[in-house]
Amino acid sequence: MKAELEKIEKEALALLKTDLSLDEIKALQVKYLGRKGLITGCLRNISSLPQEERPKIGLLANKVKKLLEEAFRKALKEYSAKEKRPEAGIDVTLPGRPLLRGTLHPITQIMREISDIFSRLGFEILEGPDIESDYYNFEALNLPKDHPARDMQDTFYISENVVLRTHTSPIQIRTMEKKQPPIRMIGPGKAYRVDSDISHTPMFHQAEGLMVDENVSFGDLKGMLTIFVHQMFDETTSIRFRPSFFPFTEPSAEVDIECVICRGKGCRVCSHTGWLEILGAGMVDPAVFKYVGYDTDRYTGFAFGMGIERIAMLRYGIEDIRKLYENDIRFLHQF
Amino acid sequence: MKVSLSWLKDYVDVDVDVNQLAHALTMTGLEVESVTDQYACLDSVVVGRIVDISPHPNADKLSICNVDAGEGFRSIVCGAPNIRVGNLVPVALPGTELPSGITVREAAIRGEMSHGMLCSEAELGLGDATSGILILSDTARPGTRVKAAMSLSDTLMEIDLTPNRSDCLSFLGIAREIAAILKKDLNYPKIQLPSGDRSVSEQTSVIIEAPEHCFRYAARLISGVKIGTSPFWLRSRLESIGLRSINNVVDVTNFVLMEYGQPLHAFDFDRLEEHRIVVRTAKEGEQFTTLDGVERKLSSDMLVICDGRKPVALAGVIGGLNSEVVTETKNILIESAYFNPISIRRTAKRLGLKTESSHRFERGVDPRGVISALDRAARLMLETAGGSMAKGVIDEYPRPTSQRVISLSVSRTNRLLGTKLSAVAIADHLGSIELNVKISDNDHLEVTPPTFRVDLERPVDLMEEVARLEGYDKIATTYPIAPVTSNKPIQRLPCRKSLFASLAGCGFSQIITYSFIAERSCDQLLVSSDDSRRRMVRILNPLTEDQTVMRTSLIPGLLNTMVHNRNQNNEDLKIFESGKVFFHTKEDTLPEEVEMISGLWTGSRRERSWHAGATTVDFYDIKGVVERMLDGLNVPSVHFRKPGDYARIPYLKRGYSAEIFSGEVYLGEVGEISVDVLKNFDLNKPVFIFDLNFDILLSQISEVKSSKGFSRFPAVSRDLALILDNTVEVQGITDYLKGLGEDLIEYIEIFDVYEGKPIPQGKKSVAFRIIYRSPEKTLEDAEVNDLHEEISKKVLEHFKAELRPS
Numbered sequence A: 001m002k003a004e005l006e007k008i009e010k011e012a013l014a015l016l017k018t019d020l021s022l023d024e025i026k027a028l029q030v031k032y033l034g035r036k037g038l039i040t041g042c043l044r045n046i047s048s049l050p051q052e053e054r055p056k057i058g059l060l061a062n063k064v065k066k067l068l069e070e071a072f073r074k075a076l077k078e079y080s081a082k083e084k085r086p087e088a089g090i091d092v093t094l095p096g097r098p099l100l101r102g103t104l105h106p107i108t109q110i111m112r113e114i115s116d117i118f119s120r121l122g123f124e125i126l127e128g129p130d131i132e133s134d135y136y137n138f139e140a141l142n143l144p145k146d147h148p149a150r151d152m153q154d155t156f157y158i159s160e161n162v163v164l165r166t167h168t169s170p171i172q173i174r175t176m177e178k179k180q181p182p183i184r185m186i187g188p189g190k191a192y193r194v195d196s197d198i199s200h201t202p203m204f205h206q207a208e209g210l211m212v213d214e215n216v217s218f219g220d221l222k223g224m225l226t227i228f229v230h231q232m233f234d235e236t237t238s239i240r241f242r243p244s245f246f247p248f249t250e251p252s253a254e255v256d257i258e259c260v261i262c263r264g265k266g267c268r269v270c271s272h273t274g275w276l277e278i279l280g281a282g283m284v285d286p287a288v289f290k291y292v293g294y295d296t297d298r299y300t301g302f303a304f305g306m307g308i309e310r311i312a313m314l315r316y317g318i319e320d321i322r323k324l325y326e327n328d329i330r331f332l333h334q335f
Numbered sequence B: 001m002k003v004s005l006s007w008l009k010d011y012v013d014v015d016v017d018v019n020q021l022a023h024a025l026t027m028t029g030l031e032v033e034s035v036t037d038q039y040a041c042l043d044s045v046v047v048g049r050i051v052d053i054s055p056h057p058n059a060d061k062l063s064i065c066n067v068d069a070g071e072g073f074r075s076i077v078c079g080a081p082n083i084r085v086g087n088l089v090p091v092a093l094p095g096t097e098l099p100s101g102i103t104v105r106e107a108a109i110r111g112e113m114s115h116g117m118l119c120s121e122a123e124l125g126l127g128d129a130t131s132g133i134l135i136l137s138d139t140a141r142p143g144t145r146v147k148a149a150m151s152l153s154d155t156l157m158e159i160d161l162t163p164n165r166s167d168c169l170s171f172l173g174i175a176r177e178i179a180a181i182l183k184k185d186l187n188y189p190k191i192q193l194p195s196g197d198r199s200v201s202e203q204t205s206v207i208i209e210a211p212e213h214c215f216r217y218a219a220r221l222i223s224g225v226k227i228g229t230s231p232f233w234l235r236s237r238l239e240s241i242g243l244r245s246i247n248n249v250v251d252v253t254n255f256v257l258m259e260y261g262q263p264l265h266a267f268d269f270d271r272l273e274e275h276r277i278v279v280r281t282a283k284e285g286e287q288f289t290t291l292d293g294v295e296r297k298l299s300s301d302m303l304v305i306c307d308g309r310k311p312v313a314l315a316g317v318i319g320g321l322n323s324e325v326v327t328e329t330k331n332i333l334i335e336s337a338y339f340n341p342i343s344i345r346r347t348a349k350r351l352g353l354k355t356e357s358s359h360r361f362e363r364g365v366d367p368r369g370v371i372s373a374l375d376r377a378a379r380l381m382l383e384t385a386g387g388s389m390a391k392g393v394i395d396e397y398p399r400p401t402s403q404r405v406i407s408l409s410v411s412r413t414n415r416l417l418g419t420k421l422s423a424v425a426i427a428d429h430l431g432s433i434e435l436n437v438k439i440s441d442n443d444h445l446e447v448t449p450p451t452f453r454v455d456l457e458r459p460v461d462l463m464e465e466v467a468r469l470e471g472y473d474k475i476a477t478t479y480p481i482a483p484v485t486s487n488k489p490i491q492r493l494p495c496r497k498s499l500f501a502s503l504a505g506c507g508f509s510q511i512i513t514y515s516f517i518a519e520r521s522c523d524q525l526l527v528s529s530d531d532s533r534r535r536m537v538r539i540l541n542p543l544t545e546d547q548t549v550m551r552t553s554l555i556p557g558l559l560n561t562m563v564h565n566r567n568q569n570n571e572d573l574k575i576f577e578s579g580k581v582f583f584h585t586k587e588d589t590l591p592e593e594v595e596m597i598s599g600l601w602t603g604s605r606r607e608r609s610w611h612a613g614a615t616t617v618d619f620y621d622i623k624g625v626v627e628r629m630l631d632g633l634n635v636p637s638v639h640f641r642k643p644g645d646y647a648r649i650p651y652l653k654r655g656y657s658a659e660i661f662s663g664e665v666y667l668g669e670v671g672e673i674s675v676d677v678l679k680n681f682d683l684n685k686p687v688f689i690f691d692l693n694f695d696i697l698l699s700q701i702s703e704v705k706s707s708k709g710f711s712r713f714p715a716v717s718r719d720l721a722l723i724l725d726n727t728v729e730v731q732g733i734t735d736y737l738k739g740l741g742e743d744l745i746e747y748i749e750i751f752d753v754y755e756g757k758p759i760p761q762g763k764k765s766v767a768f769r770i771i772y773r774s775p776e777k778t779l780e781d782a783e784v785n786d787l788h789e790e791i792s793k794k795v796l797e798h799f800k801a802e803l804r805p806s
């Protein structure tokens, strides 16, 4: 019995030293000191001991009982004191266990956004080869050999008739060759030109758009691109169309948006014009339709193309285009 | 093209602000890129009053002037004799860059400080007088800008012309557009020529032997000219748009080139042998020294202008040294011609020569404008160089231009543009730029474009003119009405999206690198000479050494990106790239393009934090990423094999890399980059990569996902800890267990793999937890024990393993 009492004392004190909740302390109090508790049990059993041992054990049992009662009182007091201290608990300001966020390249994010906008308008997303034949990259786009407009694009050549595509426009031709109107498609991808400076990289990204149907007009082109600009930038962004020239569209237009930096007031980014050029567009030239065998009496259509880098740089305030292809992880993690 | 506003005003009355004009031009398709002040260089030249002149102590011809320049007195050293006390003179303040290119500085001149410079008319670019300082009128106030005091103002516009508008490569062309915009008249120069003396045909002749290259060739003869500097008006006109003045005769040809857009050439008539012109193609290999002093080898499809014996000019591109107008020249033959644009373009391109002349010829000049430009040049030469003109003109015109008549439908125009313009409105627009329009009926116009509009051939070309003259901003914005159609997205789009999401979720960031790489990349990767990745597509005109071939692997891009980041002290890297690789197939045909997805992980396994110290990434980390990607795509039966040999993957470290399969289809590999390859990229930290063929992956993806039922009864697990040879692959054991066909085995978990004490050398301990469960009932302990014992026995026997004592 003596050993048992000693064991109870030791065990209970050890337990109280551990980090316990209020409920746990109370439960232990019942377990040891309650009416059916271990100490009470011992005291009850004293009567079953031989007469000569009873006083000694009784004394011991009461001593243990008092000791534990005191210990539990102290534990409860400490607990409530701890509760009241404001700095108690854990330091919730320490950072959580980090889970690294991977990011998609800003070009991918902008491309997806553009594709999504046109997908919602029923445009199908299509791709094409990066290395193209002279036919798809130039000729079928009404850019015959010896045409001065070929100077507009400095081309990387693989061989006489094979080039790195200088724009994503060949996707239009490949699409029209495969099916008859109505066509609504958007073709994102890489393009290449012999050009490298603060605003050009020899590889860049474009998204190409095409809609062909009966009665598609220049006014409709304005409408579609206005929807695009309002979703890509915001509803209040002004948009303007001005005449330009592309061999594969006629009439052709450059599309400017109100400078997103200065809101049209004029700043360094927009060369103090208040406008930023972001798109080239126009009505598909009948010569292009002839190459793919469309009935030019029946169908009209519009096409447009835009540089992704330019939009990404405007959207994210990237000043040097080369940052996009250095792939510095500190840069990539910003998106 | 650069145009000066004051020059333009010779042809059209501009009564709007220059910025308004620039905007209007931009909105009709002539994009004005910049508007600058012609006299900006004189901004820091001010009016000064000479208050005192004293002799220079160290130089007889110099004097020291004390000048009141408004803000105070300046001491300026000057050498001109014409100045007097009280004169008002132009003072270039230090920092001024004069038109001659000289920058004025504060400096000691023969020991005396000079705080500026007094300028002559010539030094300011305002006239011919070089001898003395320009004396300004008495009304000028010291300190004001000379520009203001002399009312100097002119504006330069830089216009970015599109290649179709060759008609605007001239002042008259641009003035014509302005006249249409401002609804003004266009004033052509009035040309009155003397009747001339001896007939030109008596003195010279022109023979066109190659009419397919030269459609028209006209010439006039002026004799007795005196070559010298051009008058100030002519020089300043040319200089205002950045052209250098050469001599009066050449300056006139350049002036008319700019005015009419018709390139002209002046020959020294006495240097033409036999005094005649022959237009023919060059002989193959014929040598010819052009005006720039370069000896060029010609080919048989190039057009040359010859005298009776030899070439004297490369037609439409550049003149020859042997017939150049020089100081002694007395007699001039002026050429004005129309050459086949394609022929000029080929010649210029072949010789790498681009001149003002070739630029215009290859875009097409006005075949009808040949004579007026010639006459204008003759008139101006007589005025500036004197001499007398021969009677008549030579005009060989073997291929006369026919004027096209284009039938334009009003309704079709409105359908394309989305407008509701009347026939009259359309006719008005076209008429404003000198197109001849006849309205045949309500819907049809007969339109004859002038010959200088070589770009107007088809009805759609006219529709564009209508749109641009109406103003794109006036065309109503509408929305197309289209039938509802929808196609399923091409397979690679959602699959790419899924892979990107898995990778970003695993902490990988996407990089994009150039598709062209350095040729040495294959060597760096130790790829063997017969490997398909050596079948590189070569770029004929690469920009740099590092971009000469199209990539056949994404790994060099990943490693080079790591090098860049390491140089920036970014040691921890989790990156991936998705993109194409290219394989050469046959000469002059499209190469094979394959889409890959590849990743790289180096440095720490987790982000550094206070929770745990940094641990370094290992093979199983990157393998986990691959497993997650493939699982996300629902690729069936994915497994990893130890490569039989490393021929396909020589850049991976032996024993630490695996090939990835779906069933028997090879998808790619995962592993550690070998030390030798790291060295080739100047790297020294462990790098783990994966490299997957996305196109093959796409073909393996199972789109079917189906739900299976699962048991409602509790599971029972039993452990099996084995000691076996460390060469035994764990997957073999799990495959064996699964292969036993025991339906009650629900799942096998590997929960411990261990080598080292107390396990004997050459052995390892592998512990499995087998989870048993029945779909029909709660399993009895005894039943499971029997089964587990039976299975254990089979495994021990099959793999010659022992049970690990617990």
Ligand SMILES: [Zn+2]
Binding pocket: A259, A260, A261, A262, A263, A264, A265, A266, A267, A268, A269, A270, A271, A272, A274, A275
């Ligand atoms: Zn701005």
